[in-house]
Amino acid sequence: xRKTWLLLFLLLLSGCxxxxxxxxxxxDKVTVVKYTSYTKHHRAFFARDQxxxxxxxxxxxxxxxxxxxxxxxxxxxxxxxxxxxxSNPEAKTYSVQATNKKSYVHALKSFKRLGYSPLAYPxxxxxxxxxxxxxxxxxxxxxxxxxxxxxxxxxxxxxxxxYNASIINHIKTPLPKVLIGDYYTYYKKRASGPKQxxxxxxxxxxxxxxxxxxxxxxxxxxxxxxxQKTNNTVPEEKRAWYDFSKKEADKVSVKKPSGKPYHxxxxxxxxxxxxxxxxxxxxxxxxxxxxxxxxxQRENALREQKLLKEGSLEELIAAYKVNKKPTYKxxxxxxxxxxxxxxxxxxxPSEE
Numbered sequence: 001x002r003k004t005w006l007l008l009f010l011l012l013l014s015g016c017x018x019x020x021x022x023x024x025x026x027x028d029k030v031t032v033v034k035y036t037s038y039t040k041h042h043r044a045f046f047a048r049d050q051x052x053x054x055x056x057x058x059x060x061x062x063x064x065x066x067x068x069x070x071x072x073x074x075x076x077x078x079x080x081x082x083x084x085x086x087s088n089p090e091a092k093t094y095s096v097q098a099t100n101k102k103s104y105v106h107a108l109k110s111f112k113r114l115g116y117s118p119l120a121y122p123x124x125x126x127x128x129x130x131x132x133x134x135x136x137x138x139x140x141x142x143x144x145x146x147x148x149x150x151x152x153x154x155x156x157x158x159x160x161x162x163y164n165a166s167i168i169n170h171i172k173t174p175l176p177k178v179l180i181g182d183y184y185t186y187y188k189k190r191a192s193g194p195k196q197x198x199x200x201x202x203x204x205x206x207x208x209x210x211x212x213x214x215x216x217x218x219x220x221x222x223x224x225x226x227x228q229k230t231n232n233t234v235p236e237e238k239r240a241w242y243d244f245s246k247k248e249a250d251k252v253s254v255k256k257p258s259g260k261p262y263h264x265x266x267x268x269x270x271x272x273x274x275x276x277x278x279x280x281x282x283x284x285x286x287x288x289x290x291x292x293x294x295x296x297q298r299e300n301a302l303r304e305q306k307l308l309k310e311g312s313l314e315e316l317i318a319a320y321k322v323n324k325k326p327t328y329k330x331x332x333x334x335x336x337x338x339x340x341x342x343x344x345x346x347x348x349p350s351e352e
Contacts, residue, residue: 027139030089038152038173042086045134045141052076054104060142062129063111064119069150071127072116074107081107083116086129086146121290123178126150153179156207160187163195165202175207181286184209189261210282262291271302313339 026045033041051059054076063072063083070087079098085091094114096107108118122129126149134143152175159167160183184200184207191197197212204211265274277283278299284292307319308327313335320328 027136027141028084030084030086032089033145036173038149038155038171040087040148042089042146042148044084044086044144045136045139046075046084046144048133048140048142050077051142052078052098054081060131062119062122063116064122064125065115066117067115069125071119071122071125071129071146071148073144074111076104083111086127086144087148122146123176123288126153126179128176128179149175149179156180156203157183159203160184160200163187163191163199165199165206168203168206171206177207177209177286178288180207181209182288182291185286188212210286262287262295265295266291266298271299271306274299274302 027047028044030042030044033043035041048059053059054061054074059075061074063074064070065072068087070085070091072083072085072087074081074083076082076098081096081098081104083094085093094111096110097103098107119125128147128149130145132143134141136143152171152173155168155171156175157180159165160180184204188200188204188211191200191212194214197214201211201214260269260277265277269277274295278295287295307315308331311319311331313332316328316332316335320332
């Protein structure tokens, strides 16, 4: 009995709570939530009372194994770096000793020898990951949910790349837009001919993306009838002007707006053009979050430049009260100085 109490006391001193002790089979373990023909859903609860920063305040990092296409998550707990495989609950857990502040560099080199490399965005490899703080049976944990869409993503990529919608016609599992939007847009711009466009339209419908517009062939008989009817109703003296106006209108209607790439809007487009593009409902759906965020940042920067260059004193003062940026203060002082100088010139007596 005395030994039992002594053991519990030592566990409490080491920072291990009783709840964590009794949940060893459920905490720090990846479990299966749901498997389907094309997706895998895993979940894990990691006790966060022993978490330490890995780098720049980050408590975890994602790593990817290229050969097995598996996703892993890295933690710094106590004096060790521990790597958990989020794609395979049966996979081995690896750990490396933490010796100093920069030991994570040594740890990453060790994991790289095992085939794991740092991964900034899991979505780029076909994974959707969500992380949140949760209490699991009284224990403070970090809940990590990883959804593996790699197989489904590969199917859609094959269908898009080959312009063959029959590959995914039977699939009912939805694929998140962030995992396929860029890929679809790339091949959509390079499609040629009505057959490829038709296939892309079918694929877009399943993905809930904006598909290509199919050109409709005008009816020759309808055009002839319309022309004859117009010529009969237009007086002779006005017919020449009508024909000229119609030709000019046809020239304008033939010009269709060409789809401009993401990098054009990121580097070249002006504020008016960029704002019009960002205002479209389809822009946010087609672009990945990172690209949409970059364009939004550029739009805000251009608006700021315009305000600093063309904004009135009142507008600049109102903006400065919110952002407190030194550039606004400098511009305000410059405008006030110009205004004061202009006022003093107007008030000075004219020489006779």
